[in-house]
Amino acid sequence: MKTRDEAHADLDRWIDTDCVGNLTVFRAPHSDKVDSVIEQTVKAREMDTQTRAAFENFMSKFPSVTKGEFYRDVNGKPDRVKLVRSFDD
Numbered sequence: 001m002k003t004r005d006e007a008h009a010d011l012d013r014w015i016d017t018d019c020v021g022n023l024t025v026f027r028a029p030h031s032d033k034v035d036s037v038i039e040q041t042v043k044a045r046e047m048d049t050q051t052r053a054a055f056e057n058f059m060s061k062f063p064s065v066t067k068g069e070f071y072r073d074v075n076g077k078p079d080r081v082k083l084v085r086s087f088d089d
Contacts, residue, residue, distance in 0.1 A: 001033035010036055 067084035
C-alpha cells in the first residue's frame with residue numbers, strides 16, 4: 001500500500017510515460033493508504049515481430065472472441081485466459 005504522496009508520484013510517473021490505458025487508484029475502508037493498478041492497452045503493431053506472430057496465432061484459434069484477460073498462477077506462470085464473445089457463436 002502507498003501513501004498519498006507515493007500515489008501522487010505514481011500518477012505523475014504514469015502521465016509522463018506513453019502508457020495507453022487506465023490507472024485505477026483504490027483504498028480499503030478507513031485506510032490512510034491506497035494501491036493502484038494499470039490496465040494497459042498494447043496494439044499488435046507495437047509488438048516485436050515474434051510476440052506479434054504468437055499473438056496473431058493465438059487469436060486465430062478463437063476467431064469469434066472480441067476480448068480476453070490473461071492470468072498467472074501464484075508462481076507467476078501463465079495459467080488461464082478469460083475470453084469474451086457473442087453467445088450466438
